[in-house]
Amino acid sequence: MSYTRIAKINATILFILFVLATSAKSGEPRFFRIGTGGQTGVYYPIGKIIAQGITSNSLTEIPAQLGENDVSAYIGVAQNSGGSVDNVFSLIAEETEAGLVQADVAALAFQAEQVFKGNDQARSVRAVASLYSEKFHIVTRRDANIHTVEDFRGKRISIDEIGSGTLSVMRIVLEAYGMSESDFQPVYLKPIFTRDKMVSGELQGFTMMAGTPMEAVSQLSDIEISLVPISADAAAWIKKRYPYLVPGHISADAYANIPEVSTIEVYALLVVSATMDEALVYQITAALWSERTLAMLKSGHPQGRFITPETALDSLSIPLHPGARKYYQENADRFRGFQE
Ligand code: GLU
Numbered sequence: 001m002s003y004t005r006i007a008k009i010n011a012t013i014l015f016i017l018f019v020l021a022t023s024a025k026s027g028e029p030r031f032f033r034i035g036t037g038g039q040t041g042v043y044y045p046i047g048k049i050i051a052q053g054i055t056s057n058s059l060t061e062i063p064a065q066l067g068e069n070d071v072s073a074y075i076g077v078a079q080n081s082g083g084s085v086d087n088v089f090s091l092i093a094e095e096t097e098a099g100l101v102q103a104d105v106a107a108l109a110f111q112a113e114q115v116f117k118g119n120d121q122a123r124s125v126r127a128v129a130s131l132y133s134e135k136f137h138i139v140t141r142r143d144a145n146i147h148t149v150e151d152f153r154g155k156r157i158s159i160d161e162i163g164s165g166t167l168s169v170m171r172i173v174l175e176a177y178g179m180s181e182s183d184f185q186p187v188y189l190k191p192i193f194t195r196d197k198m199v200s201g202e203l204q205g206f207t208m209m210a211g212t213p214m215e216a217v218s219q220l221s222d223i224e225i226s227l228v229p230i231s232a233d234a235a236a237w238i239k240k241r242y243p244y245l246v247p248g249h250i251s252a253d254a255y256a257n258i259p260e261v262s263t264i265e266v267y268a269l270l271v272v273s274a275t276m277d278e279a280l281v282y283q284i285t286a287a288l289w290s291e292r293t294l295a296m297l298k299s300g301h302p303q304g305r306f307i308t309p310e311t312a313l314d315s316l317s318i319p320l321h322p323g324a325r326k327y328y329q330e331n332a333d334r335f336r337g338f339q340e
Pocket of ligand 1: 036037038040041042043044082083084085101102134163164165167209211
């Protein structure tokens with residue numbers, strides 16, 4: 001099928017969705033905006049599938065379960081963003097309805113600590129679900145001979161932008177190695193902007209806390225790259241201080257020609273605000289775990305098959321939203337991890 005034809009079909013679908021959405025009671029389109037991450041990460045493609053799941057479920061299955069005061073249609077929209085920290089800030093600014101957020105960053109928000117210090121609104125983050133495990137990637141040009149974080153010295157490495165969860169984890173990793181950003185030449189770019197610089201050699205590496213495989217790595221197939229390990233000692237040091245950042249590994253099958261490497265990992269959570277309507281969060285949770293969305297996740301991205309009811313409640317670093325809790329309570333047989 002040609003791109004023009006696909007574009008026309010997409011435009012028609014969008015128009016139908018728009019008409020349905022604007023026919024909701026308030027007369028306003030009802031968008032459910034999900035803050036994700038950069039274009040070449042994993043939050044964005046996964047967020048897009050979850051958004052599609054919300055759109056398709058809200059237009060068919062969900063309304064049947066609702067009372068007359070409930071909305072009749074939502075259009076899910078995945079928005080690019082700086083990452084976890086940004087997603088919390090957008091949520092509390094009501095610029096989004098939900099966000100993908102690393103469990104460690106969600107915990108900091110809930111406790112109003114560090115970057116959220118003194119921000120009482122940040123305490124309102126609530127979990128809908130735990131999605132999948134993200135791995136800390138330190139991607140380097142092979143010819144830069146970087147075998148450990150200590151070899152960053154003298155190198156130009158991009159450590160993601162302010163607002164990313166990656167940057168906050170990178171700072172913790174540096175601390176674990178007794179280093180800081182003044183020990184090398186840090187650059188603060190999202191991975192979408194690092195590709196050409198990695199290829200040209202302007203950058204010797206970049207870092208990213210993300211699921212696997214992420215496009216930012218796969219798209220570097222024309223140069224030789226390595227993944228730098230995080231030592232068991234550093235990982236243990238980190239876990240002691242930041243319990244949601246745990247030792248893990250990037251498996252050999254994640255990227256072509258790259259052997260398994262030890263690293264740290266963290267769960268990615270889908271979060272909303274405590275102020276969000278309980279019935280709506282219930283529907284969102286139902287839409288996320290519907291057979292239809294699960295099938296789309298499975299076929300849409302390799303990381304999607306790890307988003308399962310069995311792990312939906314793993315490593316929740318913040319309380320569940322009452323609407324999500326109600327859904328898990330009613331479906332406790334499917335969600336083994338659920339506890340009252
Ligand atoms: N975990 C990353 C962050 O919060 C984003 C990962 C992704 O885009 O897949 O910055």
